[in-house]
Amino acid sequence: MGVIDFLWNGFLVALQPDNLLFAFIGVLIGTAVGVLPGIGPMSGVALLIPITATLTSGASAEEAASSAIILLAGVYYGAMYGGSTTSILLNTPGESSSVVTTLDGYQMAKQGRAGSALSIAAIGSFVAGIVALIGLIFLAQPLSEIAIKFGPAEYFSLMLLGLCAVSSFAGKSMTKSLIATVIGLLLATIGMDNVSGVARFTFNTPVLYQGLEFLTVAVGIFALGEVFSTILQKNKEEQAIAKVGRVFPTKQDLKDSAAPIARGSIIGFFIGVLPGAGAILASFFSYIAEKKWSKNPDSFGKGNIAGVAGPESANNAASGGGMVPMLTLGIPGGGTTAILMGALIMYNVQPGPLLFEEHPQVAWGLIASMFIGNLMLLILNMPLVKIFAKIIETPIKYLTPIIIAISVFGVYAVQVETFDLYLLIFCGLLGYFFAKHDYPLAPLVLSLVLGPMIENNLRRALTGSDGDWSIFVTHPISLGFLIVSALWLLIPIILKLRGKKVIINDES
Amino acid sequence: MSSRRTDRITAVILVLVGAFFVIQSRSFASASYGSGVGPDLFPIILGIALILLSIRLFYETFHYQDEKQEREDLDWKRFSIIVGSLLLYVMTLEIIGYILSTFLFLVIAIQTMERGGWLKTLLVSAGFSIGIYYLYVQILEGTLPPLPIIGW
Incomplete structure (x- = not known):
């Protein structure tokens, strides 16, 4: 079967009425998550894992997995659309990849061009989503075919590369992000060891034999952690929201943004594919590129539509690009994709090179649903942008307690165990503490997901080589990955020593 | 920081x-x-x-550079009340049932976030706890701890 056949089958999955509904719910909630300042894409996706688990409980494993991932991915890219809304109307980014959008977006709103800015952001996001999908379709198969030849040594080194990349970009202090990574890996070792059957760090408590449930940890660290920090901050004064005005862009606006959208989509996709980079860097680079290529760079920061169109396309393309390493290699490049991967593993669907062979329904169903989801988002965002702007006004005093209640409900519904609720609260406190003191959360969750696989591959490789560690450097591909990992950690240090400012990618 | x-x-x-x-x-x-x-x-x-x-x-x-003595004004009282009631919520969930414990937690938490607006607080809390219970237990046929005696 060729790519077209697979894609066709994917559409058959995605177009099933319940999956259409799931995609719709996903993008709708995603947009809301993007709009609401207190909650980012990572916590949004984490919060919805238990909800999707309950919604899909009746279906077969394969169907449940495809429906769940369709919904959760919808939240992810939907948040990229929604994030621009608050940047433009309020000058506060709803999620951090829309930070640069505030520069020109808010200026446009002040000039009464908020509607144009919003609709260009939506159109740009749509085009970028489609570009990213086409890239995903063409890269997925060849990448899987390469990866399938990897042995355990190559896999171990590749995962190490993923962890190093994410740690080196995240947070202000590399020591702290490496600490976060190691803590995540350590937490992953709790529970029964799959190979030897030895119970590790369980203190003979039966609830711990299964290990810490990923879902509980993710919801606690992200959703509760963010909520706790909102509670601690004193109520802020309400900000005035700019009027939306005329929703559709003028012909001139469209003409001015066509090229930035195209460039942003391509830049964004490739940055998204790289591990560790992601949507924030993508939007940042796109902004710099637009400013550089512009005929009058001085107009940036004063309401130039290219400053909205480029970055908004780039962050959406990057979220699509981020799916590539997760689906094909089984190595998420960032926090949100790590959570998506954790969700897939919950359904016994292992992302990686075999995904397209073993679960074509899930992989291609997801890809096809992203086409549909992006279309839904465009339709939702153009006429309904005024309604979404209203969500910003949701009073925080209701929102915060309800997010807590949803976390408790979600975790209890799936686990049916009060132990997990205590763990949830503990992880919330931990998440708050970490975020507050600059320990990035993305590496932590990534290593929590990758931990069991890294260990497994390490042990398989060492068992195969009779405990000889040189296996990791004598295999050329593995050696290559290790060198790149080392570079990834060393280059920021060298740059810092030379006094350069290092861009960080703070996803939460 | x-x-x-x-x-x-x-x-x-x-x-x-x-x-x-x-x-x-x-x-x-x-x-x-x-x-x-x-x-x-x-x-x-x-x-x-x-x-x-x-x-x-x-x-x-x-x-580290010597930090400026710029103490952040954090609302620890509000935080402790909410986390405390969250703990109580988790402890009582399986005893007094989902609806009641959730309702009480939400009322306390919302009022702690901002005093006043009692009617709206009660409506939101009751709506959420009963709504979730009904949706999940009646329609999706899941299990949540029921109210004692009444069994709902």
Whole structure:
């Protein structure tokens, strides 16, 4: 079967009425998550894992997995659309990849061009989503075919590369992000060891034999952690929201943004594919590129539509690009994709090179649903942008307690165990503490997901080589990955020593 | 935002955590088969890495610039009330049932966030707890702890 056949089958999955509904719910909630300042894409996706688990409980494993991932991915890219809304109307980014959008977006709103800015952001996001999908379709198969030849040594080194990349970009202090990574890996070792059957760090408590449930940890660290920090901050004064005005862009606006959208989509996709980079860097680079290529760079920061169109396309393309390493290699490049991967593993669907062979329904169903989801988002965002702007006004005093209640409900519904609720609260406190003191959360969750696989591959490789560690450097591909990992950690240090400012990618 | 003192305390705690993992791992029956690649290998490496990184963190605190005494005004009272009632909520969930415990938690939490607006608070709390229970238990046929006696 060729790519077209697979894609066709994917559409058959995605177009099933319940999956259409799931995609719709996903993008709708995603947009809301993007709009609401207190909650980012990572916590949004984490919060919805238990909800999707309950919604899909009746279906077969394969169907449940495809429906769940369709919904959760919808939240992810939907948040990229929604994030621009608050940047433009309020000058506060709803999620951090829309930070640069505030520069020109808010200026446009002040000039009464908020509607144009919003609709260009939506159109740009749509085009970028489609570009990213086409890239995903063409890269997925060849990448899987390469990866399938990897042995355990190559896999171990590749995962190490993923962890190093994410740690080196995240947070202000590399020591702290490496600490976060190691803590995540350590937490992953709790529970029964799959190979030897030895119970590790369980203190003979039966609830711990299964290990810490990923879902509980993710919801606690992200959703509760963010909520706790909102509670601690004193109520802020309400900000005035700019009027939306005329929703559709003028012909001139469209003409001015066509090229930035195209460039942003391509830049964004490739940055998204790289591990560790992601949507924030993508939007940042796109902004710099637009400013550089512009005929009058001085107009940036004063309401130039290219400053909205480029970055908004780039962050959406990057979220699509981020799916590539997760689906094909089984190595998420960032926090949100790590959570998506954790969700897939919950359904016994292992992302990686075999995904397209073993679960074509899930992989291609997801890809096809992203086409549909992006279309839904465009339709939702153009006429309904005024309604979404209203969500910003949701009073925080209701929102915060309800997010807590949803976390408790979600975790209890799936686990049916009060132990997990205590763990949830503990992880919330931990998440708050970490975020507050600059320990990035993305590496932590990534290593929590990758931990069991890294260990497994390490042990398989060492068992195969009779405990000889040189296996990791004598295999050329593995050696290559290790060198790149080392570079990834060393280059920021060298740059810092030379006094350069290092861009960080703070996803939460 | 990282303060020297917090980072030092954290570093010390993390050294202990790392040591704990290393020591615990050594008690696993290592080398359960052949090559000595047992269940203890990975946690021991990680424990040592954590210890080294924490020492590095401790060392780094000596290079922090003297921070301005800019204390953040955080609402610890509000935070403790909500986290406290969350703990109570979790403890009572299986005793007094989902609807009642959720309702009480929401009322307390919303009022702690901002006083006043009682009617709306009661409506939101009741709507959420009953709505979720009804949706999940009646329509999706899941289980949540019911109210005692009434069994709902």
